[in-house]
Amino acid sequence: MKKLLPLIFFCCTSVVSFGQAPAYWQQQVDVDINVALNDQAHALTGDIKMRYQNNSPDTLHFIWMHLWPNAYKNDRTAFSEQLLQNGRTDFYFSPENKKGYINRLSFKVNNELAQVEDHPQHQDIVKIILPTPLPPAAAVIIETPFHEKLPEYFSRGGHINQSYMITQWYPKPAVYDVQGWHPMPYLDQGEFYSEFGNYKVNITVPATYKVAATGVLRAESKQDIVKTLRFEQDNVHDFAWFADKDFEVLHDTLQLAGKTIDVFAYYNKANAKEWANSLKFIKNAVNTKSNWLGEYPYNIVTVVEKAGASDGGGMEYPTITLISKTANEKTLDFLINHEVGHNWFYGILASNERAHPWMDEGMNSYYDLRYARFRDAQEGRNSVQKMPSFLQKRTPENIEHTLLQTIIGIKKDQPIATHSEAFSSYNYGLVAYTKTAEWLQLLERNLGTPVFDKVMQQYYEEYKFKHPQPADFKVVAERVSGKNLDDVFGLLYRKGSLTAPAAKDIRLTSFLNLR
Numbered sequence: 211m212k213k214l215l216p217l218i219f220f221c222c223t224s225v226v227s228f229g230q231a232p233a234y235w236q237q238q239v240d241v242d243i244n245v246a247l248n249d250q251a252h253a254l255t256g257d258i259k260m261r262y263q264n265n266s267p268d269t270l271h272f273i274w275m276h277l278w279p280n281a282y283k284n285d286r287t288a289f290s291e292q293l294l295q296n297g298r299t300d301f302y303f304s305p306e307n308k309k310g311y312i313n314r315l316s317f318k319v320n321n322e323l324a325q326v327e328d329h330p331q332h333q334d335i336v337k338i339i340l341p342t343p344l345p346p347a348a349a350v351i352i353e354t355p356f357h358e359k360l361p362e363y364f365s366r367g368g369h370i371n372q373s374y375m376i377t378q379w380y381p382k383p384a385v386y387d388v389q390g391w392h393p394m395p396y397l398d399q400g401e402f403y404s405e406f407g408n409y410k411v412n413i414t415v416p417a418t419y420k421v422a423a424t425g426v427l428r429a430e431s432k433q434d435i436v437k438t439l440r441f442e443q444d445n446v447h448d449f450a451w452f453a454d455k456d457f458e459v460l461h462d463t464l465q466l467a468g469k470t471i472d473v474f475a476y477y478n479k480a481n482a483k484e485w486a487n488s489l490k491f492i493k494n495a496v497n498t499k500s501n502w503l504g505e506y507p508y509n510i511v512t513v514v515e516k517a518g519a520s521d522g523g524g525m526e527y528p529t530i531t532l533i534s535k536t537a538n539e540k541t542l543d544f545l546i547n548h549e550v551g552h553n554w555f556y557g558i559l560a561s562n563e564r565a566h567p568w569m570d571e572g573m574n575s576y577y578d579l580r581y582a583r584f585r586d587a588q589e590g591r592n593s594v595q596k597m598p599s600f601l602q603k604r605t606p607e608n609i610e611h612t613l614l615q616t617i618i619g620i621k622k623d624q625p626i627a628t629h630s631e632a633f634s635s636y637n638y639g640l641v642a643y644t645k646t647a648e649w650l651q652l653l654e655r656n657l658g659t660p661v662f663d664k665v666m667q668q669y670y671e672e673y674k675f676k677h678p679q680p681a682d683f684k685v686v687a688e689r690v691s692g693k694n695l696d697d698v699f700g701l702l703y704r705k706g707s708l709t710a711p712a713a714k715d716i717r718l719t720s721f722l723n724l725r
């Protein structure tokens with residue numbers, strides 16, 4: 211996710227330590243969904259069938275299940291409370307008809323009705339009691355019908371009139387890993403952690419809609435005034451879809467070293483000028499990361515423009531991303547690169563984003579900076595150096611660095627290794643994103659770019675389609691570089707500057723004085 215410059219200050223700290231990982235395993239959750247959109251009631255009805263494969267060495271007696279649409283049910287959810295804490299009152303004061311929920315659930319496990327218990331704190335998590343314990347190396351089928359009233363768009367998903375952003379929308383097991391269960395409520399600030407699996411999703415919409423979704427369109431059929439589209443994608447840990455009657459669509463193919471993939475852009479007619487070169491930006495994003503990290507593994511990549519006003523950002527899902535309206539083409543290029551880049555840092559390297567936001571947002575932001583240099587070279591532009599020297603440090607490209615230095619200067623920063631929920635909303639942007647990107651640049655200077663690239667490529671190769679932990683990244687970096695990196699990695703747990711501040715570093719005060 212990318213939000214440009216969040217604007218609230220406050221401060222608390224949590225430190226997550228590196229742990230030694232025993233033999234690696236992960237659960238597998240294959241998902242089949244049939245879902246139909248009612249665009250008069252702004253509602254979904256459907257059924258979901260999950261095959262949950264227990265690859266852990268433990269016998270499971272229950273499964274924590276996320277029901278994230280219930281984050282929008284009332285003003286007593288973790289989502290609602292966090293928005294208030296971060297200074298947003300729009301959801302808290304929203305009328306009933308703008309809220310949302312999921313109901314009409316009836317969980318069966320291997321055809322037997324399962325007992326369901328509430329989470330002690332969170333309305334958007336339940337515990338499915340398994341009628342018989344699930345031993346290691348065995349699987350169960352979990353099924354339920356569902357009905358869902360979509361909220362208006364407050365955070366990542368919902369609807370804006372009849373433009374639908376169907377995200378975090380289906381019952382989804384929490385991750386069970388070597389540390390145990392990771393149930394987590396839906397939050398605006400703080401992302402996700404989900405199990406990999408193979409998805410088959412049949413989406414029924416009024417025939418006038420255009421639909422973009424995770425994965426490849428396998429079949430399409432029309433029945434009177436509705437149509438059903440079947441999307442399939444293996445080896446992903448989430449599935450999102452978007453439906454709008456007025457999408458404009460651009461398509462091309464992209465030749466990678468090992469295969470040809472489809473590239474799609476879905477956008478609103480009114481913004482055709484900004485989106486004219488969008489396919490080129492998507493291809494640049496895929497090409498650069500394929501070269502720097504490892505080839506894009508899927509056969510399709512799609513970028514969708516969010517309806518309505520700008521909220522200054524975007525959000526990533528496997529093979530598909532949502533981008534809010536941008537002020538100009540350059541910002542669109544930057545946002546597309548960031549969100550498409552999340553296919554690597556989140557989609558494929560599926561770290562626990564909630565606990566370690568630096569591992570997805572920060573690493574992805576490092577490649578944003580590298581992409582900006584690549585694009586400047588590609589376009590033959592060097593906007594910063596052409597300016598008078600007194601202006602060079604005051605360009606928007608440097609504003610995040612300047613804000614970071616400011617917040618460090620007034621000692622309101624937090625360590626990079628901080629949990630998403632413990633970050634102030636200001637530090638979530640400046641530390642998890644910007645400071646981590648600068649920390650990776652420090653690692654790059656320490657190792658030299660060729661060795662740094664080998665580290666990142668090896669990390670990708672070893673942990674693609676897995677759940678890497680912070681310690682895993684350090685182990686790879688030390689093994690590939692042959693160096694002890696305790697000092698560099700120690701900086702993740704410390705507040706303050708990564709290096710002694712340069713004399714010419716300016717702070718926000720001088721930035722604001724510029725007229």
Ligand SMILES: [Zn+2]
Pocket residue numbers: 211212548552571574
């Ligand atoms: Zn992001």
